[in-house]
Amino acid sequence: MRKQIVAGNWKMNKTFQEADELINSILEYIKKDENTAEVVICPPSLYLELASDQANDTTLMIGAQNMSCNGFGAFTGEISAPMLASMGIDYCILGHSERRKYFNESHEMLAGKVEMALKHGIAPIFCCGEQLPERESGNHFNVVKEQIEKALFHLPESDFSKIVLAYEPVWAIGTGVTATSGQAQEMHLYIRNLIKDKYGDDVAQETSILYGGSCNAKNARELFSNPDVDGGLIGGASLKAEEFIKIVRAFD
Ligand code: PGA
Numbered sequence: 001m002r003k004q005i006v007a008g009n010w011k012m013n014k015t016f017q018e019a020d021e022l023i024n025s026i027l028e029y030i031k032k033d034e035n036t037a038e039v040v041i042c043p044p045s046l047y048l049e050l051a052s053d054q055a056n057d058t059t060l061m062i063g064a065q066n067m068s069c070n071g072f073g074a075f076t077g078e079i080s081a082p083m084l085a086s087m088g089i090d091y092c093i094l095g096h097s098e099r100r101k102y103f104n105e106s107h108e109m110l111a112g113k114v115e116m117a118l119k120h121g122i123a124p125i126f127c128c129g130e131q132l133p134e135r136e137s138g139n140h141f142n143v144v145k146e147q148i149e150k151a152l153f154h155l156p157e158s159d160f161s162k163i164v165l166a167y168e169p170v171w172a173i174g175t176g177v178t179a180t181s182g183q184a185q186e187m188h189l190y191i192r193n194l195i196k197d198k199y200g201d202d203v204a205q206e207t208s209i210l211y212g213g214s215c216n217a218k219n220a221r222e223l224f225s226n227p228d229v230d231g232g233l234i235g236g237a238s239l240k241a242e243e244f245i246k247i248v249r250a251f252d
Contacts, residue, residue: 003208004224005164005231006248007040007063007125008238009093019047023054025241030060036251037231041238042093045079052088063091063125066099069112081120092117093233095127095151097170107150114151118159125164125233126152127212132171141190148194157199165191165209166233172213174235181222184211188228217246224250
C-alpha cells in the first residue's frame with residue numbers, strides 16, 4: 001500500500017518564535033492522534049534544526065523547501081543535501097513552481113537536485129503542474145509529462161521508487177481556486193500511467209502522488225477521496241496548526 005502523506009510547505013513565513021509555536025501545536029495533535037497519513041512539515045531552512053529537534057521521537061517528518069544540486073563548496077547562500085542529511089532531514093521539496101519561476105530552475109538543474117537528494121538519502125517531493133494558459137489550450141498533460149520525464153525518468157527504478165510526486169496546477173497555488181476533484185483525479189491517474197509505462201505497474205501503484213494548490217480543511221476530504229490522490233502538499237493552510245491538522249484528519 002502506498003503512503004498517504006500530508007506535507008506543509010511553509011514557504012517564506014514565520015519568525016523563529018512563531019515557528020516554534022506552530023511546531024509545538026502540530027506536535028500536540030500528532031502525539032494524541034493515531035494518524036492514518038504521514039505528516040511532514042517543511043519550514044524555512046533556518047528552522048530545520050529546531051523542527052528536527054522537536055520532532056525527535058515523534059512520527060512527524062521534516063522536509064526542506066529547496067537544496068543545491070552541489071554537495072559542498074563555494075556556493076554562497078546555498079544549503080546542500082549532505083548538510084540536510086547530517087541533520088536528519090527526511091524530505092526536500094523540489095521543482096516547486098515558485099522555484100521554477102523566480103529562480104529559473106530548469107529541468108536539467110532539477111534532475112541534478114533530485115539525484116543529489118537521493119544520493120544522500122533524502123526523499124524528493126517533486127512538484128509538477130501546468131500554468132493556466134497551458135490548461136486552457138489543452139496542453140496540461142504534455143507540460144506535466146515533460147516535467148516528469150526530463151527531471152525523473154533517467155533514474156533507475158530503485159531510485160525512482162523513493163520519490164513522492166506532487167501535482168500542483170500553478171493556477172491553483174495560493175489563489176483560492178482549487179482544481180476540481182475530477183481535474184485532480186484525471187491528472188493523478190495520467191501521472192500514475194506515465195510511471196506505469198516507464199517503470200511498471202508495481203512501482204506506479206507504490207508511488208504517492210499528492211495534490212497541491214489551495215487545498216484546505218474544507219476541500220481536502222473530497223480531493224483525498226479520489227483513488228489516485230494520496231494526500232496533499234499544503235501551503236497557506238499549513239500555517240495554522242488547527243487547519244493543518246483538520247487536513248491530516250481528512251483521511252480518517
Ligand atoms: P497553497 O500552496 O496551498 O497556498 O495554494 C501550495 C504550494 O505551493 O505548495
